[in-house]
Amino acid sequence: MNKNDRKNAYLYCRFRDEQYALYDEYAKKNGLSMKTLLVLNALYYAKNGMTQKEVCEKTFNSKQTVNLIIKNMLKEQHITIEEDPGNKRNKFVKMTDEGRAYAKDIVVHITLAEDTAMSLFTPEEQEQFVELSRRFTKNLTDLINNGPGEE
Template sequence: MTVTAKTKDLNRMYTRLRDTQFSLYENYARKRGLQSKSLLILLWLYHTPGGISQHSIAMRTYSTKQVVNATVKSFARKGYIAVTASAEDKRKKLLTLTDTGRDFAASVIEPMDKAEEKALARLTAEQQETLVQTTALFAEKLTEELMLLANRKD
């Protein structure tokens, strides 16, 4: 695999575009009184109505247990989440949104989802497919490369 000057230029361009997207989400979260990680955690809670463990959230958002725990405590103080024992493993605690939490999450996530859907709808069907397939493939390859880097013994 050869990294060419063109690949390096495209990588910089893509990185700037991705950073712009991350900044858009961070700004959106902040305008709703959230940190960007809190928004990610809220997304997982909202889109997992049967409940999700803190460990699963940490794994899916690449967050530390401390960050997830702090966010969970904050959401709990506001009455947004309930903690229950898992039916499969009583030692495992599942987090679910309360009615208040679901209302709050819906007020944040549904407008964001609609904006994303509208933006995607402005692309052709072929562009939509290409975007999703290429992003998935890049995420897979980047995961492989970063895991190799993280596990490297220098």
């Protein structure tokens, strides 16, 4: 690892943090926490609903966090919870019509912004950006989980 590697890692992480702050600010502007925004987004696009476990996997949130968000959304009547007839232990979380109406502008706006931002790259740049981001995330995951000491 050299000085340029450190500089680029720093810059990339700054851009990532800036994006995180944008999402956080957007969520707060809409009266939500960022984690709630992520759950709202996942459920909005899951037309047939999803299990809480699937919500956790899709949003990278803990079971406890998702459970708390689901309880709040249930109180607000934005979702329903239905038992899976095939497996009573599984419960599907689905948006109500009121919940979909509430989430529509919030979720569609952010999705359209993401899609438009990506569309400003050429198809080749998009592919490269996604592949490099995937590799960085995999490398970072491997290094954090198995990682080297500090240098």
